[in-house]
Amino acid sequence: MVWGKEYLFRITPMKRLYAAVPITFEDNLLKALGELGTVQLVSDYTVKGFKKIENVDRVEKYVKLQQRIMSVLSSIPPEKTKSAGFLQSLKRSFSAPVRDYPSAKADLMDIEGYVADLEARLDIQLVALESLHGDIERLKNLKERLLILQKHKLRIDHLGEFRHIFVKAGLMQRELTPRLGRYAEGTSVTFTSFPESRKEDFIVITGLNDDKAHIENALPVLNFSELAFPSDIKPDPNEALLDVSTAIQQKTKEAEEIENTIREIGRKFREESKIYEPSVSGTLRLEEARSNLSRTGKMSLIHGWVPADRAKEATDTVLEATSGAAFVKLEDPGPQDNPPVKMENKGPLKSFELLTKLRGTPNYREIDPTPIMAVLFAVMFGLMFGDIGNGLILTIIGVILSKFQKDFLRIPASAVQKLGGIIIACGISSMCFGALFGEVFLLEGLINPILFSPFRNQSAIIGVVLVFGVLQIALGLVMKIVNMIRKGDRYKAVFTGITLLYYIVGVLLAVKFISNMSFSVFTENIGLTVSAVGLLALIFFFPIIEGLLEGELKVIEQLLKGVAEFIETFLSFLTNSISYVRLAAFAIAHGALGMSAHILASTVGMPVSYVIMNFLVIAIEGLAILIQSMRLTYYEFFTKFYAGGGLPYRPFKLPPIFT
DSSP states (O other), rough: OEEETEETTOOOOEEEEEEEEGGGHHHHHHHHHHHOOOOOOOOOOOOTTOOOOOOHHHHHHHHHHHHHHHHHHHOOOOOOOOOOOOHHHHHHTTOOOOOOOOOSOOOOOHHHHHHHHHHHHHHHHHHHHHHHHHHOOOOOHHHHHHHHHTTTTOOOGGGGEEEEEEEEEEEEGGHHHHHHHHTTSSSSSEEEEEOOOEEEEEEEEEEEEGGHHHHHHHHTTTTTTEEOTTTOOOHHHHHHHHHHHHHHHHHHHHHHHHHHHHHHHHHHHHEEEEEEEEHHHHHHHHHHHTTTTTEEEEEEEEEEEGGGGHHHHHHHHHHHHTOOOOOEEEOOTTTTOOOOOEEEEEETTHHHHHHHHTTTTOOOTTTTOOOHHHHHHHHHHHHOOOOHHHHHHHHHHHHHHHTOSSSSSBHHHHHHHHHHHHHHHHHHHHHHHHHHHHHEETTSSSOOOOOOTTOOHHHHHHHHHHHHHHHHHHHHHHHHHHHHHHHHHHHHHHHHHHHHHHHHHHHHHHHHHHHHSSEEEEEEEEHHHHHHHHHHHHHHHHHHHHHHEEEEEEEEHHHHHHHHHHHHHHHHHHHHHHHTTHHHHHHHHHHHHHHHHHHHHHHHHHHHHHHHHHIIIIIIHHHHHHHHHHHHIIIIGGGGGGGOOOOOOOOOOOOOGGG
């Protein structure tokens, strides 16, 4: 079965690429490969006489410069714009982002000088702004203290130490006021309290100077916050408030002017960063690629992986970039190699790669499960959510999500698009099963079911999902056999074949037992019973048999492994198969929600009732079913064959500014 140029279910074949070139062509070659964007450079290959390139210092230089640019951008205050609402964010997500690449690469020395100069200018402005904010905060605190004096008709020159007496004013917790009275007993000190807030009192304390030291020792214990004022402030609170308010306005205006200056610097720098940041990040990428190379005194060795269908193009690029002065060699991967994995699913299947990669990248020699998983995932969703109307709504939502061009709610646009593709497939599947079950927006009777109604034929839907589960688990075991053969692990392929036979025999025995509900079926079907017991025994002893065949017999270790395999096989197949009953449970629950809507209609009316219930079904049940589909896919299906652990294909690419 062919899909485009690649075989369906297969990982894109890769080729090893070796190229030995004169050092003088090294930069030209790296830039040419960066423009081609198909070769993944690696450093896992060495040749005698070639040494790894040590360019850590250069890489660190570019990393630090990139960090400095990002630090400058982050330190600039944002523009005071009205935050976009949900609908505005949704609207903007459909407009394609503008890719504005500069026409020429900036010189790194000029960039470094410009960034250093900008940092110095920005630091001066930020220090001045911080100082002003501190002054404004102090003036606001002074204003609050003056307002308290104004409220209680006290002057600043009424406070302090005089010839014979002293006067203090401040704030204290109301619950501590009685304790102040106990400290003042037997002295000349008196005080008056006024409620200032819900928990604090304004306290005015007076007394003879002889008792001042005594009360001052007590006030810190009582958390007394004394009102203090600068020496140069006017004694009349009204006049002082006028001066302080004027000073606050002036300082605020100066701070706004500095903020505008900083924003202007930021606007200019953001424009310049369109040139500077790509130059730095591109150079960094170039140096990181160079770190994969090896050198002698005059030659550079480049080693990497390239898709087999692009191998000739990569070879021609190397020869062209070096004017033919290069030795190029291509090889197929060996048994011990672990080439990067490039998945080539097209159309709707591309979206389901998102679910596959959530479990890790497939191994290079594994089957790509995406096409099979996409079909099974959509079928499971449709079985649980069979409804023509709700399926149509889901399809529309999926189409909308698939059109996103920008990040939405901090989710990358590419992930939103793939999620949209998955929801489209699930919506179409829901409509198909809705036709089979005869449900439209939770209503039964609008159309005749092609198959049956899960809610009214519960035993039938349970039988269907169990058959579906058995076939899916068996398919997973078949895929594992294929994977083991492709990896050259014939013993595990045989072991999986034995496991598959045991599962088939076990299912046949289970069907016969359920039909009779009598243990006599095991004696009446002695052939199947003996086969099941024999296959279980073979599974138990298989690790020892494998050890004997490989000449590595470790009886205790292999016996324990056999026990683990025996228990896992006996229990997991049983629990995994029964786990598919949840498909029927959700299908029945969907019909029950339709009945709930019918009951609710007698209270609020049919239109309102069905609108509310359908909204809840799409928002809550739809999400729950999506999660259940993922659980069955990952746990019941993928665990039967999927190893993962592959190396993602990330070819070396340079931004257009370099190419």
